[in-house]
Amino acid sequence: MQTSELVVSSRANARVKQLRAAFQGHARLSGGMVAIEGDHLLEEALRSGMVLKSVFVSEQRAVPGIVPRGVEVLRLTEEVFGSVVETQSPQGVAALMVPPVRTLADVFEGSGAALILITVGLQDPGNLGTLVRSAEAFGASGVLTTPGTVSAWNQKALRASVGSVFRVPVVGVTAGEVAELKGRGVRLIAAVGADDFGVVAAQEMDFTAACAVMIGNEGSGLAAEWMEMCDARVTIPCPGPVESLNAAVAGSLLLYEASRQRSG
Incomplete structure (x- = not known):
């Protein structure tokens, strides 16, 4: 299981700002990344071969065991995590992923x-x-x-x-x-x-x-x-x-x- 020693407590953190931009649909500010939230979507994304850029977990929960080795993991305070995600009852895990290019x-x-x-x-x-x-x-x-x-x-x-x-x-x-x-x-x-x-x-x-x-x-x-x-x-x-x-x-x-x- 991956761990992250540093707990991010600033909303101005560069990765946090990127995740927020992705949730809001700002492609330029998010670097073209897509944000996903919750265990199920994370599992579905990995099962479907999506490429994860970063995974974010709230301070009190464990990093999901399905997260591949080598993927950046950031642990956020509960306050910072709640300020970024859009759901009323967040599950404590979110990720930035590379969207597939379809033609x-x-x-x-x-x-x-x-x-x-x-x-x-x-x-x-x-x-x-x-x-x-x-x-x-x-x-x-x-x-x-x-x-x-x-x-x-x-x-x-x-x-x-x-x-x-x-x-x-x-x-x-x-x-x-x-x-x-x-x-x-x-x-x-x-x-x-x-x-x-x-x-x-x-x-x-x-x-x-x-x-x-x-x-x-x-x-x-x-x-x-x-x-x-x-x-x-x-x-x-x-x-x-x-x-x-x-x-x-x-x-x-x-x-x-x-x-x-x-x-x-």
Whole structure:
């Protein structure tokens, strides 16, 4: 087990400031690092092959035995540790990690027909994290995020993904790159409301060929420019008196239906 003799008691410590910047999403000030907190995310990160830069533990707890030898370990006073992390009841362990660099090539790396989720202007980090988790659960090839979508490394998104973001390729793309997916034989499918013109119920849509499901902004849905490039429109029939489903719920249900069809 690693130990650190020095207990950092200053909020102005360089590493503490770097960790704080990472938690706040300041890429430049954090040196491009991503912050993670808690035993579970630490375990998931290491299990997924992520590279740790530094590990921080509060003064009263032991250094987790899973921390690899050679990784810098800093012990912080309870007050300093609590001032940096964002959760109400911190577990006493956090880390700086090197985020993986993903590209479209990673999304098309696997064999078989690609199943891609595209989030268009999704702003709720909890929704994005949940969708990344569902993408892994239902065998999606990857998640593409368009400009205006919250970062998958946002703390709430990271926690909502429960570690799936370490393994699922999440790639930022432009509208042009989404349109170019057609050249790869990918069918673009827009998730819309049931009253839209030409809409097909989820169970009647063919998800077995290479396809990308597009989920729009929580409030405004998919803008005209995105709808125009789509090949089909799909909806989830709801017998109950609701106008629409939460973006994460809708995307998860469509991924499940795609997985069901493909397994059949």
